Amino acid sequence: MPFQLWASYDIENAYPEPKLKPNDVVRLQLLAMQQNDDSDFGIEVTFRFASPANKKQTGPLKRFISLVRNPSYRPLLNHINATFLELTVEEVFAVQDVIITTSNGERIGYRFRLSIQKGPLYFPGCWMTDSVTPFKVLEV
16 A cells, blocks of 8 residues: 555654554554665654564664664665555564665565563553565566
8 A cells, every 4th residue: 555545644743552463563663764864754653653572672772763764674765655564464463565665766674573462561552663674576
């Protein structure tokens, strides 16, 4: 689904909340990265939806920004559009595969793994991203 159809998401005020489904979380993160600017605000919004387990691996925001800017994840920044493949949900875990088209026309896949957060801290009942893994898109 191209971004134009769901660009009404308000990324500026976007934070994890229980009403968001896993694919909503991925859409918000991708929209934020598509609209990233010199201040890295889009990456900051994306970081809001990183689970505590993810943040334990990536470290604080400054390090997360460096990771997103590395060659594996840089194509997510200011990409042209995204195609969502089938969402898989199993109880408290979800997987959303997405194929993005970069600003230079390249197509790259990313697998988003999410989980519902438990406990009284860290957005209980909210879907948050545990990991994002790039994959090659086989062109036919």
